[in-house]
Amino acid sequence: MKAAVFYECGDASKIQIAEVPNPKISTGQVLIKIHASAFNHLELWSLHGPADEGAQFPIWTGSDISGTIADLAPDVKNWAIGDAVVVNPSLSCEKCDHCLRGDVTLCDDYDILGSGGNGGNAEYIAANADKLMRMPAGFDFVTAAAAPLAYQTAWRALITRAKVQKEEDVLVLGGSGGVAVAAIQMCKMLGARVFVITSSEEKMEKARLAGADFAVNRKAGDPFEEIRHLTNGRGVDLVVENVGAATWPESQKILRKGGRIVTYGRTTGREATTNLSLLFWNEQTHIGSTMGSLQDFREMMEHVFNGKLTPIVDSVYPLEKAREAYEHYESGEQFGKIVLKISD
Ligand SMILES: [Zn+2]
Structure with missing residues (x-):
């Protein structure tokens, strides 16, 4: 063959x-x-x-x-x-x-x-x-x-592990990768408000078409400051991370009190600095997630097959x-x- x-x-x-x-x-x-x-x-x-x-x-x-x-x-x-x-x-x-x-x-x-x-x-x-x-x-x-790999990874990270709720504010990093795009679509399906940081005007537009409420270009100024501005200084309930070392400190700072970070990757490096004061004082939750269970896979594919997730x-x-x-x-x-x- x-x-x-x-x-x-x-x-x-x-x-x-x-x-x-x-x-x-x-x-x-x-x-x-x-x-x-x-x-x-x-x-x-x-x-x-x-x-x-x-x-x-x-x-x-x-x-x-x-x-x-x-x-x-x-x-x-x-x-x-x-x-x-x-x-x-x-x-x-x-x-x-x-x-x-x-x-x-x-x-x-x-x-x-x-x-x-x-x-x-x-x-x-x-x-x-x-x-x-x-x-x-x-x-x-x-x-x-x-669908299988990226969409079950996003499904497990957002739905099974981070339990995204309706009307939550969610920040998705690396907004043009397969899992990040799946995460945008799933947040919209669940009724959350989605913010995306991506790397060009063209990708911002595509992120909006995929369902993002707000897209920010990381190459034009400080993207986290922009997210802070867009949320009236309150930050977000959940950050969906895969960037790792380069963004982890900012991901911690952009969280509201009681917020959570779910990570499924580390494209810029596996060693990152965690601010322990923010972790305990703000009662943050840091969640790791990998791929999906058989149930995650099946639930996700059913949504693909019935057209709720394309x-x-x-x-x-x-x-x-x-x-x-x-x-x-x-x-x-x-x-x-x-x-x-x-x-x-
Ligand atoms: Zn085993």
């Missing part, structure tokens, strides 16, 4: 389309003919390297997958060849205490399908049948593939143009998801 692979780590110029062995299914698995595969930061982290010790090149990543079942192991029940499915990329042991309680993101062996290789940026993938969700008849494969797709590339898709992702110019359309 064809896959968008790299034989060494580097920039997008390392991506090429190559012939690789078809995946083989084992017990409990199905072979999926991939229709669409969406990009996440995992794509760039893997490509840019450094590669894990013992990594087997060529590597092809891809964690967000929609497609149809092309084959299935004899023990797989309830599925048939031709069924249209979307894949939950959460991989866990299913045996530890956390897994048995449904908290798969706390599993010691937690991993993400396709993040280290053998992923969905290819014509086929072998996936566990218990990770599949059936797509409604005629549902668009590109839209379905745009993932924003920035651009769609055929598999043959995967290198251009990677270049576009590296440029940081996208707003929403970049998707490879692999077959019809």
Whole structure:
């Protein structure tokens, strides 16, 4: 089969389309003919390297997958060849205490399908049948593939962990990434007021179209001061963080008393300074969140399938143009998801 692979780590110029062995299914698995595969930061982290010790090149990543079942192991029940499915990329042991309680993101062996290789940026993938969700008849494969990773991450962070309430003021940082855009949409769905800090006039406009009530350009003055002004000096109830070191002190300061920060990433560095006085005196809550549970995934996908939540797709590339898709992702110019359309 064809896959968008790299034989060494580097920039997008390392991506090429190559012939690789078809995946083989084992017990409990199905072979999926991939229709669409969406990009996440995992794509760039893997490509840019450094590669894990013992990594087997060529590597092809891809964690967000929609497609149809092309084959299935004899023990797989309830599925048939031709069924249209979307894949939950959460991989866990299913045996530890956390897994048995449904908290798969706390599993010691937690991993993400396709993040280290053998992923969905290819014509086929072998996936566990218990990770599949059936797509409604005629549902668009590109839209379905745009959802799993980013939208379940946002769902867990906002709804399960931070419990966003109607009419709360929420500040979303890094407002053009896949999870941030999903967070904007979910806040609006829940009736919260959304403020976004992003990096250009164009992205401000797109953030507003996605549902943001106010968008601020971080390259034009002090964005947190602007948010303070927009909230009449009161600040916000919740900050949705993924920037990390560069913004953490400001995220703490922009919170109202009793406010909370939920973080799902740290794009500018993992070490940040926490002001303990603000933490205890203002009774702040700092919440960490990673990916989603099976329940998070299913609830989120149901909202996608019934049209209450429509993932924003920035651009769609055929598999043959995967290198251009990677270049576009590296440029940081996208707003929403970049998707490879692999077959019809
Ligand atoms: Zn486990």
